[in-house]
Amino acid sequence: MLYKLFILRKKSGSTLLTNKKSMLYCGKQTNPSGFVCLLYFRRYDIMGLLNEIAEKLLKNFLSLKKDDWIEWIAQPNDWQDDCDKFNSCYFIVKQMPKYPQHPRCRCRLKKIAEPIPNITAKATCDIRKFTGYIFSDKYDDGKKELFESWGYTIEDSGYLQQLYISQAIQKYCDGQYQYVGVNDHSAKISITITLTNQNGVEQHINTIWKLGQKGTIDLIAPYSGHNY
Amino acid sequence: MKVLEDVKLNEELEELAQRGIHKGYEGTIAKINGDIYTVWFFNPNNRGEFAFAEVNKKYLISDKIVYPERLLLEMEEFFANVKMEKYTHLTECDVKEYDVVQLIVEKPQYSMEGVHKGAYGCVQFPYAIDGKWCILFSNVGENNAHDEEISVAREDFIIVE
Ligand SMILES: [Zn+2]
Numbered sequence: 001m002l003y004k005l006f007i008l009r010k011k012s013g014s015t016l017l018t019n020k021k022s023m024l025y026c027g028k029q030t031n032p033s034g035f036v037c038l039l040y041f042r043r044y045d046i047m048g049l050l051n052e053i054a055e056k057l058l059k060n061f062l063s064l065k066k067d068d069w070i071e072w073i074a075q076p077n078d079w080q081d082d083c084d085k086f087n088s089c090y091f092i093v094k095q096m097p098k099y100p101q102h103p104r105c106r107c108r109l110k111k112i113a114e115p116i117p118n119i120t121a122k123a124t125c126d127i128r129k130f131t132g133y134i135f136s137d138k139y140d141d142g143k144k145e146l147f148e149s150w151g152y153t154i155e156d157s158g159y160l161q162q163l164y165i166s167q168a169i170q171k172y173c174d175g176q177y178q179y180v181g182v183n184d185h186s187a188k189i190s191i192t193i194t195l196t197n198q199n200g201v202e203q204h205i206n207t208i209w210k211l212g213q214k215g216t217i218d219l220i221a222p223y224s225g226h227n228y
Numbered sequence: 229m230k231v232l233e234d235v236k237l238n239e240e241l242e243e244l245a246q247r248g249i250h251k252g253y254e255g256t257i258a259k260i261n262g263d264i265y266t267v268w269f270f271n272p273n274n275r276g277e278f279a280f281a282e283v284n285k286k287y288l289i290s291d292k293i294v295y296p297e298r299l300l301l302e303m304e305e306f307f308a309n310v311k312m313e314k315y316t317h318l319t320e321c322d323v324k325e326y327d328v329v330q331l332i333v334e335k336p337q338y339s340m341e342g343v344h345k346g347a348y349g350c351v352q353f354p355y356a357i358d359g360k361w362c363i364l365f366s367n368v369g370e371n372n373a374h375d376e377e378i379s380v381a382r383e384d385f386i387i388v389e
Contacts, residue, residue, distance in 0.1 A: 132326045133350050133364075138389055139328065141348065141366035184357045184379040208377065220352060221364055224375040 066094040067175065069114050071214075075106035082182045083107050088213035089187055090115055092175035097187065115173045121215035123169035129222040130157035143223055151198030160195075164219060167193050168209060172217055180208065187211040188220065232300055233257050234291035235267060241287060248318035249281055254291060258307045266312065273321035276358040280312040321382075323361055325354040328388040331365070331380065341378050342369030348388065352377055361385075 064070065074087035083101050090112060091097070099109065115121035134143050135154035147153075152160060168191045171177055177189040189211055195203045208221035229235060233256070237244065240251040249269050255278075259266035263285050271277040295303075323329075327350070331338060334345040343349075349365035360379040368376050 128326055184360055185362050220377055221375045225373045
């Protein structure tokens with residue numbers, strides 16, 4: 001099993017990639033809370049399994065406040081569940097994956113300063129999310145028409161790209177995002193992007209971002225539903 | 229170059245190309261027999277897949293990656309136990325990022341995410357993991373109002389354009 005993990009990790013550079021179960025079981029993960037964490041360890045305690053490492057992890061975790069930020073550090077060669085996908089990711093405590101992820105999880109949380117847009121955190125967005133997807137004629141899914149009804153055309157792809165990047169990085173750093181689970185490739189968060197249409201009406205669009213290492217986010221889904 | 233060192237294939241070789249191993253592909257030296265090196269190649273387009281192939285050392289260049297001791301031990305153990313002759317080919321991947329694809333099966337792991345047979349999607353990454361591609365499906369889920377990205381096995385979708 002370990003070499004499998006190794007291959008995946010090796011081929012993905014510093015991003016640790018593994019785990020096949022995630023898509024099936026962790027598409028929608030619940031958010032963590034001290035309570036859940038406590039239950040985890042209570043059970044350990046009763047079973048006489050509370051060891052030194054667990055105790056230390058728990059103590060560190062419980063001293064964190066919901067608005068604190070952490071860097072998730074996965075234990076090399078000891079990944080289970082989705083731990084590897086969180087390695088080096090920054091989370092605000094109120095929107096982070098369940099911790100610990102599994103019994104005997106040896107991942108550590110390192111308290112960090114709140115990320116600063118474009119300094120310690122960075123958003124990226126491939127322009128093809130607009131030119132090759134939203135406004136592409138290849139898709140007959142109504143998204144092109146929807147964006148056009150708001151006054152945006154393929155010509156505005158560059159503008160939308162910049163607007164998405166600037167809003168997303170600010171909201172991520174303000175902790176205004178939702179942790180929504182993982183896929184085979186990475187952890188994901190959702191961020192609401194506000195677009196103003198030609199009549200001055202605001203559209204609030206749900207977007208999905210891949211959470212990368214060290215405060216990076218990269219747009220996956222440029223439109224996943226909206227509210228007026 | 230020595231055993232456990234990282235290498236890259238620096239030429240397109242007919243015999244290897246037929247097995248899905250192409251110029252630029254990376255691997256690790258598993259065995260050395262004179263000038264013939266047995267290399268553990270990885271598929272860059274399908275992470276997690278590997279194949280063993282014998283290559284003359286003149287077609288290899290060193291990648292100069294230093295691995296931690298623990299991984300070297302792990303690889304040694306792996307090479308000692310793996311049946312190299314079982315892994316001879318890498319899959320040729322015909323999928324590209326931003327390809328339009330259609331789901332052609334109904335399976336619980338997709339439907340639980342609101343993605344059903346016939347749904348159209350867009351490929352999100354230039355590579356698969358264990359044969360599964362990350363695909364962003366349009367207008368799925370509740371009221372067909374969401375885009376959902378899930379990992380889909382290659383045999384479960386067709387490329388539309
Ligand atoms: Zn862990």
